[in-house]
Amino acid sequence: MKAYGFTRYGGPENEAFLDLPVPEPGPGELLVRVTASGVNPADWKVRAGLRRAELPLEPPVALGREVAGSVERVGAGVSGFSPGDEVFGGTVGSAGGWAEFARVPASFAALRPSDVAPTDAAVLPVAAATAYDAVVQLAPPPGARVLVIGAGGGVGLAAVQLAVARGVDVVGVASAGKHELxxxxxxxxxxxxxxxxxxxDAVLDLVGGDALRSAVAGLGGSPSAIVSAADRAGVAMLGGQAVARVRSGERLAAVARLVAxxxxxxxxxxxxxxxxxxxxLAVVEGGHALGKVVLRIE
Structure with missing residues (x-):
């Protein structure tokens, strides 16, 4: 199958189109014929070797952490999915989504609603689902004021919408080009x-590092809750918590319903x-994307 990934860790010069064998779905997995796949900062970070501790891979491998497509085959022990079902979900290990076929854990997959386009569904498992997890974890009541650091990115834009829908007053930190949106x-x-x-009242951090520390230091009082999707160690030092990801089909289905x-x-x-x-990927790596970027694979 045709795929796009990297042949060794490093810069963009190590990216290439690859000819890889069609993967076999393992127990509890789906083999998905990919229609669309999201492009995320995590993709270039994986290629650069910044995620090797949590995701050790042996190149050449395909990039892509999320897909939408149709079920080609189901692995042992899978229930609730059948060949031909239109689905979306996260990918498994080295079987990235920038390929004609991808392995998807059935536990982190959901049926795609007919009124949600594949190109929209393909960007829900990483950014939108992370935002959903973060807002649920913060649980801000109506009328609360939440500071979102990195509000202009894919996770941030989703988090802003989810918080505003709860009646929350959101202050979004982002570059000037994203203020109008x-x-x-x-x-x-x-x-x-x-x-x-x-x-x-609360802080949602999507940047980490100095941006997180300086923003919290500049607040007049101590927020009751601080969560970060970008800096586990830094947020812990500030008395906060990392965003607890809930990688489940039920969570994906909930996010898709909101889109529908x-x-x-x-x-x-x-x-x-x-x-x-x-x-x-170069657009995303350069930080110039306004909104989400999707690859149409079919």
């Missing part, structure tokens, strides 16, 4: 490093043909 979504945009006006109902827009702004996989 954040305001349209109901957030108060704020430039990185700017002073946060007024109180903040019009309560959540995944903000897919670029759908690239598979042949443009390298340039699509």
């Amino acid at each position: 954040l305001a349209e979504l109901g957030a108060t945009p704020l430039a990185p490093g700017a002073e946060v006006p007024g109180r903040v 109902e019009g309560a959540l827009d995944p903000h897919v702004t670029q759908v690239r043909p598979f042949d443009e996989a390298g340039s699509a």
Whole structure:
């Protein structure tokens, strides 16, 4: 099968189209014929070797952590899915989603609603589901004020929408080019490093490092909750917690329902043909993407 990934760890020069064998679904897995696959910062970080401790791979491997497509075969012990079902979910290990076929754990897959496009469903398992997990973990009540650091990224845009839908007052920290979109979504945009006006009840961090530390240090009072999807060690030092991911089909189905109902827009702004996989990743790696980038594989 045709795939796109990397031949060794390092920079973009190690990316290439690959000719790989079609994977076999293991126990509890689905083999999915891929229609679309999301492009995420995690993809270039995997290629660069920044995720080797948590995801050790032996190149050459395909990139891509999330897909939408149709079930080709089911592995042993799988129930609730049949060949031909339209699904979306996260990928397994070295069987990345930037390929004609991908392995998907049945436990982290869901049936795709007919009114959710494959290109939208393909970006839900990583960014939107992370945002959903974070907002559920923070559980801000209506009227609370939440600071979202990194509000202009894929996770941030979803988190802003989910929080606003709960009646929360959101202050979103992002670069100036993303302020107009954040305001349209109901957030108060704020430039990185700017002073946060007024109180903040909770903080959702999607950047980590100095951005997290300086933002919290600049708050007038201590927020009741701080969670981070980007800096486990840093948030712990501030008395907060890492976002607890719930990688389940039930969680994916809940996020998809919000999309189907019009309560959540995944903000897919670029759908690239598979042949443009390298340039699509370059846009995301350069930090210039406004919204989500998707590869159409079929």
